[in-house]
Amino acid sequence: MNKKIAVAGAGISGMSSAWMLVNSGYSVTLFSKAFSPNITSNKAAAFWFPYHVRNDKRAVSWSLRSFEVYKEFALDATTGVNMHLLKKVIPYGQNESEPLWLQFMPPGNCRILPVEELEKGFSKIYEATVPLIETQIFLPWLQAQLEAKGTKFVQKEISDLEKLSNDFDAVINCTALGAGKLCSDEAVIPVRGQVALLSPLQGSHPIYLDNDTPFYIVPRKDAVIVGGTYEEHVGIEETEPATIARLVKNATSALPHLKEQQVIGSWAGLRPYRKEVRLEKEPNSNIVHNYGHGGSGFTLSFGCAETVLELVNELIAGN
Numbered sequence: 001m002n003k004k005i006a007v008a009g010a011g012i013s014g015m016s017s018a019w020m021l022v023n024s025g026y027s028v029t030l031f032s033k034a035f036s037p038n039i040t041s042n043k044a045a046a047f048w049f050p051y052h053v054r055n056d057k058r059a060v061s062w063s064l065r066s067f068e069v070y071k072e073f074a075l076d077a078t079t080g081v082n083m084h085l086l087k088k089v090i091p092y093g094q095n096e097s098e099p100l101w102l103q104f105m106p107p108g109n110c111r112i113l114p115v116e117e118l119e120k121g122f123s124k125i126y127e128a129t130v131p132l133i134e135t136q137i138f139l140p141w142l143q144a145q146l147e148a149k150g151t152k153f154v155q156k157e158i159s160d161l162e163k164l165s166n167d168f169d170a171v172i173n174c175t176a177l178g179a180g181k182l183c184s185d186e187a188v189i190p191v192r193g194q195v196a197l198l199s200p201l202q203g204s205h206p207i208y209l210d211n212d213t214p215f216y217i218v219p220r221k222d223a224v225i226v227g228g229t230y231e232e233h234v235g236i237e238e239t240e241p242a243t244i245a246r247l248v249k250n251a252t253s254a255l256p257h258l259k260e261q262q263v264i265g266s267w268a269g270l271r272p273y274r275k276e277v278r279l280e281k282e283p284n285s286n287i288v289h290n291y292g293h294g295g296s297g298f299t300l301s302f303g304c305a306e307t308v309l310e311l312v313n314e315l316i317a318g319n
């Protein structure tokens with residue numbers, strides 16, 4: 001086939017798009033201003049869960065497809081992906097919002113714990129097994145796999161997608177917050193997330209999540225990630241000591257076994273939020289946009305990437 005595709009952006013959206021394209025025989029060059037670990041995708045927790053994407057109807061099938069792809073990756077421990085127990089909790093005294101997230105779950109993958117199995121402090125717990133993506137392992141792994149399959153990685157800030165599109169059969173725009181300037185799109189906004197990092201736990205521990213607060217505890221190999229915040233329109237990628245102290249206090253009072261862990265750091269990341277993900281062809285051009293995944297970039301990634309592939313196939317067939 002040997003059709004040439006340019007991907008702009010080396011986060012999970014860009015690299016998952018490149019993955020689908022390369023595996024279908026396209027020749028891919030990936031241009032990016034920055035690479036892992038210096039991108040938002042590294043700052044994700046990152047587990048599979050639909051977060052602030054529920055008004056985009058396409059998100060259900062994208063999430064389910066990504067779930068399948070990560071489940072395949074989890075068969076190989078070197079990918080940094082594993083299938084992990086998630087406890088979606090409702091703390092005592094808190095009303096449960098409508099559990100719309102259930103429609104995203106693969107059928108049969110979720111149960112409500114009987115009262116006798118409830119842990120102290122929670123009035124309801126759902127249990128599911130979901131992909132946990134250790135970004136610090138998975139993103140370098142994915143980049144190395146793409147390179148081995150012939151993808152060229154070029155450090156370059158793109159300032160004009162149309163200009164780039166003259167040299168390629170198609171261009172995929174996965175620049176996240178960068179798309180605000182690149183496409184004059186005011187609909188994509190930063191939503192800051194701050195997290196604290198605790199020393200890693202020994203043995204196997206579940207992920208805890210209360211997505212309404214938001215509160216999440218993610219036991220990774222490098223750290224226990226304690227989240228978090230959801231701060232719309234805050235574009236400063238810095239943590240606030242008082243916020244980090246509050247997150248640690250909340251986490252250790254909800255899960256007392258965490259009191260044994262040391263605070264080893266913190267970070268902030270800027271989610272590229274858009275009310276609806278922009279995944280479409282630009283009219284009368286060979287540009288496909290794939291940005292605005294907010295707090296669900298990993299959850300949506302490979303599903304969106306498959307739609308990117310379909311749009312590219314249509315473009316190529318139309319030429």
Ligand SMILES: Cc1cc2nc3c(=O)[nH]c(=O)nc-3n(C[C@H](O)[C@H](O)[C@H](O)COP(=O)(O)OP(=O)(O)OC[C@H]3O[C@@H](n4cnc5c(N)ncnc54)[C@H](O)[C@@H]3O)c2cc1C
Pocket residue numbers: 008009010011012013014031032033034035039040041042043044045046047048049156157158159174175176177178179182192193194195227228268269270271272291292293294295296297298299300
């Ligand atoms: C604290 C936190 C926790 C999170 N937890 C989860 C989670 O558990 N599960 C989940 O699914 N999601 C989670 N997310 C969301 C997830 O991190 C994002 O949705 C995802 O990283 C977005 O990926 P992306 O590739 O679109 O963007 P990015 O990772 O931001 O990548 C954008 C890329 O585009 C490049 N770029 C930008 N402008 C240009 C330009 N003009 N030219 C060239 N390159 C350019 C950048 O350098 C970068 O390489 C979390 C986010 C945060 C902040």
